[in-house]
Amino acid sequence: MLKVRDLRPSVGNNINTTFIILEKYNASRSDGGILMCIALVADSTASVHLQMWGAECDAFQPSDIVRLTNGIFSFHKANLVLRAGKKGLLEKIGEFSMVFVEIPNMSTMQWVQDPANPKGWIPLTHSSPAPTGPMLAGAASSNPGRH
Amino acid sequence: MTSKLLHRGSHEAQDELEIILSQAYSTFQAQLSASYLSTVPPAQRGPLTQALLYAILIQPQGGGGAGASSATSSSATSLINQLTTITTDGYAAFVGLLLRLVNDSYAKLLEHPRGQIIWLLKQLIEFYATDVDNLCLLLLRQIMLEVLTTKISWVTSNHGLLTSAVYTYLRLLPDHSMAKNSSVNELRQAEIKFCASMIREHFQECLGIGRDLIRLLQDVSSIAEFDAIWRDLLANPASFRVPSFTDIGQLYVVKTHTRYFQSRLTPEMEAQIKFMLTHVRMGSQRRYQGWFTQRFLSTPESETLVCDLIRYVCCVHHPSNQILQSDILPRWALIGWLLKCCKSNHVEANAKLALLYDWLFFVPKTDNIMNIEPGILVMFQSIPKYVDMTNSLLEFLFLLMEHYDPPRKELLHRGVAASVEILVGKGVVRNLEPLATAPAIALPLREKLSQL
Numbered sequence: 106m107l108k109v110r111d112l113r114p115s116v117g118n119n120i121n122t123t124f125i126i127l128e129k130y131n132a133s134r135s136d137g138g139i140l141m142c143i144a145l146v147a148d149s150t151a152s153v154h155l156q157m158w159g160a161e162c163d164a165f166q167p168s169d170i171v172r173l174t175n176g177i178f179s180f181h182k183a184n185l186v187l188r189a190g191k192k193g194l195l196e197k198i199g200e201f202s203m204v205f206v207e208i209p210n211m212s213t214m215q216w217v218q219d220p221a222n223p224k225g226w227i228p229l230t231h232s233s234p235a236p237t238g239p240m241l242a243g244a245a246s247s248n249p250g251r252h
Numbered sequence: 253m254t255s256k257l258l259h260r261g262s263h264e265a266q267d268e269l270e271i272i273l274s275q276a277y278s279t280f281q282a283q284l285s286a287s288y289l290s291t292v293p294p295a296q297r298g299p300l301t302q303a304l305l306y307a308i309l310i311q312p313q314g315g316g317g318a319g320a321s322s323a324t325s326s327s328a329t330s331l332i333n334q335l336t337t338i339t340t341d342g343y344a345a346f347v348g349l350l351l352r353l354v355n356d357s358y359a360k361l362l363e364h365p366r367g368q369i370i371w372l373l374k375q376l377i378e379f380y381a382t383d384v385d386n387l388c389l390l391l392l393r394q395i396m397l398e399v400l401t402t403k404i405s406w407v408t409s410n411h412g413l414l415t416s417a418v419y420t421y422l423r424l425l426p427d428h429s430m431a432k433n434s435s436v437n438e439l440r441q442a443e444i445k446f447c448a449s450m451i452r453e454h455f456q457e458c459l460g461i462g463r464d465l466i467r468l469l470q471d472v473s474s475i476a477e478f479d480a481i482w483r484d485l486l487a488n489p490a491s492f493r494v495p496s497f498t499d500i501g502q503l504y505v506v507k508t509h510t511r512y513f514q515s516r517l518t519p520e521m522e523a524q525i526k527f528m529l530t531h532v533r534m535g536s537q538r539r540y541q542g543w544f545t546q547r548f549l550s551t552p553e554s555e556t557l558v559c560d561l562i563r564y565v566c567c568v569h570h571p572s573n574q575i576l577q578s579d580i581l582p583r584w585a586l587i588g589w590l591l592k593c594c595k596s597n598h599v600e601a602n603a604k605l606a607l608l609y610d611w612l613f614f615v616p617k618t619d620n621i622m623n624i625e626p627g628i629l630v631m632f633q634s635i636p637k638y639v640d641m642t643n644s645l646l647e648f649l650f651l652l653m654e655h656y657d658p659p660r661k662e663l664l665h666r667g668v669a670a671s672v673e674i675l676v677g678k679g680v681v682r683n684l685e686p687l688a689t690a691p692a693i694a695l696p697l698r699e700k701l702s703q704l
Contacts, residue, residue, distance in 0.1 A: 127539060168543040201543060202527045206536075 110150035112178045112211045114226045118192050120176035124148045125203040126169045147205035154212035156186040170199035185212045256310045258360040276302035292338050304335045309365040343381035358394040411457045419512050421447040422468040448477040455492035462508035504613040510568045516560035532581045555599045558590050562606040570622040584629035604648045612664045614671040624671045639692040646697045
């Protein structure tokens with residue numbers, strides 16, 4: 106089980122993690138007309154924005170404890186989000202009884218290229234090497250309702 | 253004509269509601285066996301709803317229940333589908349009929365319609381039908397009362413069950429009287445009668461409930477039967493025919509067992525409260541409190557739950573030393589939040605009483621300091637940011653000491669003095685200085701404190 110703090114942006118769909126839903130933001134329709142909404146979710150190590158599609162939007166509520174299998178953590182438009190994707194699955198496994206922290210938020214923090222791995226990204230912290238290559242930022246504002 | 257819904261005595265007139273339902277059924281019977289209903293004019297919806305209810309209740313077992321195939325055009329499942337197609341009010345009218353039937357005639361219902369009602373309840377819950385929770389509660393109450401009254405000798409020989417039933421009814425009766433649905437009157441009368449007779453005829457056992465029996469009896473003292481019990485408790489204790497019981501003060505010193513407080517919380521509530529007090533750090537409780545409120549405290553009727561929660565937190569959940577020394581959410585902080593959840597004055601007063609109740613009668617030999625610790629800490633920790641809370645609690649405490657039971661004032665004063673003594677003695681607080689010297693606390697209260 107991956108901890109939220111250990112999420113790294115990637116195109117792979119191999120994220121297995123468990124979290125609790127803290128808040129859901131207003132749903133909107135994507136370009137293709139599909140219902141989409143963002144939720145703030147967290148575990149004991151960090152928080153992140155979860156993007157839900159279609160029926161997922163109504164299926165999960167704040168305080169639900171959810172397990173994600175084969176998920177993806179990557180950019181969707183300007184936002185770095187966790188989602189199930191086509192091959193992944195979100196399942197409710199409980200309610201309420203999970204400890205969480207809201208800081209750091211993996212979706213809104215800044216990322217730098219991993220010097221050890223050109224295709225990889227690591228969180229920008231005080232002890233990160235000075236960025237020599239591109240930097241990624243999470244959503245431009247911490248309000249995920251704006252796209 | 254033989255009744256298909258209700259038992260009917262040989263000289264008993266047919267029940268009014270049953271007449272309405274069965275006549276509606278006769279009128280629409282042909283239409284119901286069609287597998288769909290053509291567009292229904294609004295004027296017909298009412299009678300058609302009645303017909304559908306009657307049809308479902310008398311539907312033979314083979315056509316209804318779980319796993320039944322809906323191929324049979326008049327099966328209970330297809331009937332309820334028909335109900336869905338004509339319903340425009342969230343099933344409000346349908347549930348209204350059921351409420352009336354269960355309220356007025358539950359005891360007379362035949363076996364088969366009773367079973368169908370349970371099946372219907374489950375369907376209606378799936379549909380999120382209007383008022384289905386009231387229906388569920390009403391059924392529970394009816395079933396409980398029926399079991400208790402028909403098996404009364406078994407109940408009275410099972411003292412644990414008897415006292416739990418009395419405690420539960422006493423606790424619920426004020427809530428039921430607040431309910432706007434006045435049609436629960438007959439059921440309520442039956443519950444009152446059962447409860448009062450248990451207290452009078454099995455007083456020795458009820459004494460075992462302890463001091464919270466008094467607290468609960470006060471909340472129902474406006475009900476005639478309990479007012480009579482009060483008068484006798486105060487002026488005529490011998491009428492209860494328990495030789496050792498001579499004064500109500502004897503009940504004050506009996507601690508109420510934790511199982512009674514536990515019985516007022518559902519397992520889910522208990523799990524969530526325990527989780528907050530065991531795993532959530534101080535400062536991180538905001539979201540959990542919001543979720544708890546939304547789930548359990550969001551209706552006006554649910555407000556009285558706060559008193560049960562406070563009794564539970566004070567008397568049942570005693571954190572370990574390890575937790576006490578950690579940064580985990582302390583009980584006083586949770587109680588501060590619960591006190592703020594009260595919207596009406598009446599509930600707020602009851603909540604404060606729930607918090608301070610064990611203070612009034614504290615007996616060092618038998619009472620537990622952990623029951624009174626949250627009370628003093630709420631007062632201390634609310635200074636200075638929430639000093640209104642401290643003022644309010646202190647004021648209430650002094651009011652209780654003078655007016656809760658004026659002839660027995662001495663007893664209450666002794667209890668509070670004993671509480672303060674042990675709280676300071678065991679180091680829960682170093683002394684009362686912070687309360688006695690805080691300028692934000694009203695002067696008269698500070699003066700009374702110095703007399704403690």
